[in-house]
Amino acid sequence: MGSKRPRSRHHVQPAPHRPLRVLVVGAGVGGISIARGLLRDGHDVTVFEQRPEVRAGGGAVTIWSNGETVLRQLGVDMDGAGQELSTVRVMTSTGRPMTTLDVTAIVDRMHAPVRMVPRRILLGRLLEGFPAERIRCNTQVVGVAEDSRGVHLEFADGSCADGDLVIGADGLHSKVRDIVGAQHAEPTGWCSWQGLASLPESADRRVAFVIVGEHGNLGLWPAGDTEAQWWFDLPWPPDFVRPERPIEVIRANFSGWSELVDQVLATLTDDDLTRSPYPHFRHPIPGPGRGAVTLLGDAAHTMPPTLAQGTNQALLDTMVLCKAISDTRSSGDLSAALRWYEKTRRRRVAAVSRVASLQVSHGESVLRPAALVPDRVMTWVLATFLRAVSHRRMAAGISRNLAAAPTSGSDEHAR
Numbered sequence: 001m002g003s004k005r006p007r008s009r010h011h012v013q014p015a016p017h018r019p020l021r022v023l024v025v026g027a028g029v030g031g032i033s034i035a036r037g038l039l040r041d042g043h044d045v046t047v048f049e050q051r052p053e054v055r056a057g058g059g060a061v062t063i064w065s066n067g068e069t070v071l072r073q074l075g076v077d078m079d080g081a082g083q084e085l086s087t088v089r090v091m092t093s094t095g096r097p098m099t100t101l102d103v104t105a106i107v108d109r110m111h112a113p114v115r116m117v118p119r120r121i122l123l124g125r126l127l128e129g130f131p132a133e134r135i136r137c138n139t140q141v142v143g144v145a146e147d148s149r150g151v152h153l154e155f156a157d158g159s160c161a162d163g164d165l166v167i168g169a170d171g172l173h174s175k176v177r178d179i180v181g182a183q184h185a186e187p188t189g190w191c192s193w194q195g196l197a198s199l200p201e202s203a204d205r206r207v208a209f210v211i212v213g214e215h216g217n218l219g220l221w222p223a224g225d226t227e228a229q230w231w232f233d234l235p236w237p238p239d240f241v242r243p244e245r246p247i248e249v250i251r252a253n254f255s256g257w258s259e260l261v262d263q264v265l266a267t268l269t270d271d272d273l274t275r276s277p278y279p280h281f282r283h284p285i286p287g288p289g290r291g292a293v294t295l296l297g298d299a300a301h302t303m304p305p306t307l308a309q310g311t312n313q314a315l316l317d318t319m320v321l322c323k324a325i326s327d328t329r330s331s332g333d334l335s336a337a338l339r340w341y342e343k344t345r346r347r348r349v350a351a352v353s354r355v356a357s358l359q360v361s362h363g364e365s366v367l368r369p370a371a372l373v374p375d376r377v378m379t380w381v382l383a384t385f386l387r388a389v390s391h392r393r394m395a396a397g398i399s400r401n402l403a404a405a406p407t408s409g410s411d412e413h414a415r
């Protein structure tokens with residue numbers, strides 16, 4: 001079967017109300033979220049993960065109100081997870097304030113908190129009550145094919161699995177994306193050195209900092225308990241060679257930018273940087289897919305971390321895809337449902353990816369005019385943008401329906 005492109009002629013038309021056999025590739029936040037949602041909706045879902053175990057990489061992620069809303073819909077208990085934020089302060093490397101975002105005002109407008117959560121905690125919460133037997137680790141997908149009987153996954157060990165639907169949630173270097181013929185991700189020329197460290201005692205635990213310089217920028221975001229996520233963004237040229245002592249390069253670029261950051265820098269060693277850097281990539285947003293195969297999360301739309309929206313966008317994919325699949329129960333046309341999901345997401349996710357890729361985030365001088373805009377206007381602009389790209393009405397309708405629905409038998413899978 002190998003890396004065959006799924007054929008498009010076959011429109012799998014499951015009988016209305018029949019649970020679908022869903023094959024999810026990848027057990028990251030995207031894969032586990034969609035699996036949770038579709039189990040909740042009564043489908044027969046299996047997740048295939050190439051690694052020996054489900055594990056979160058990297059430091060922490062920001063879950064904005066739009067992502068938190070979907071986590072609530074999935075029944076994920078985020079109470080006490082990570083650190084809820086009240087403020088993001090943006091300044092220059094010389095200490096000049098550029099803007100102060102009032103996160104509390106965004107929370108009020110979007111009716112859900114904004115929090116920084118270590119990735120291991122987010123994945124742990126997503127896996128609480130998730131049926132472990134639904135995840136098959138050590139299973140690397142190498143091929144996808146489709147015929148009149150359904151879709152078929154082929155694994156590196158030569159075994160196969162059959163289903164009605166394949167969801168490629170296999171991240172930046174997605175095999176499923178390759179097979180459906182979507183374009184590869186392109187590097188943006190930047191990378192992040194990042195991780196978790198102890199937050200200095202003097203720091204306010206609800207306030208996050210971004211500091212922008214001429215040739216790089218950094219962030220220090222409280223992530224709960226005593227932890228804080230730090231990142232240092234620097235150029236990542238095509239001929240990048242990893243420095244032998246990266247901490248020296250980081251100190252040379254960023255020391256003296258802020259007292260708080262200097263305190264963190266003093267505690268970091270090369271060991272804290274072993275998993276860095278994380279180069280930034282951006283996928284061209286793919287056109288409509290074909291047949292009973294679709295993409296979700298980074299497999300569909302890897303974007304630079306500038307807006308901290310990647311995980312949140314994977315969660316919104318989950319919400320829209322669950323709705324699309326629920327709605328096929330009346331028409332039975334799965335392929336049409338998947339095309340509706342892709343179309344519904346494309347414009348919004350393209351807007352987020354475009355804004356996240358603007359190079360202004362990397363230049364103090366380009367950002368200087370931002371200091372002239374009043375803080376409350378900047379906060380309003382960000383909240384308005386987040387609302388515009390978050391399928392607000394759909395989200396509200398789904399949340400209402402879920403709250404009104406009696407607890408169904410399908411809930412036994414994802415409680």
Ligand SMILES: Cc1cc2nc3c(=O)[nH]c(=O)nc-3n(C[C@H](O)[C@H](O)[C@H](O)COP(=O)(O)OP(=O)(O)OC[C@H]3O[C@@H](n4cnc5c(N)ncnc54)[C@H](O)[C@@H]3O)c2cc1C
Nearest residue numbers: 026028029030050061062141170171297298308309310311
């Ligand atoms: C430096 C950095 C900082 C970031 N900060 C934030 C942030 O603050 N907020 C935010 O929302 N987002 C952030 N992101 C983005 C976020 O990390 C991603 O958007 C998110 O992790 C995507 O989840 P995913 O499940 O789609 O993919 P992944 O997390 O990459 O999961 C894909 C899974 O698929 C598995 N897999 C891959 N290939 C196969 C195969 N062939 N067969 C079987 N399994 C396979 C992988 O092993 C992996 O487990 C950041 C990204 C970077 C690089």
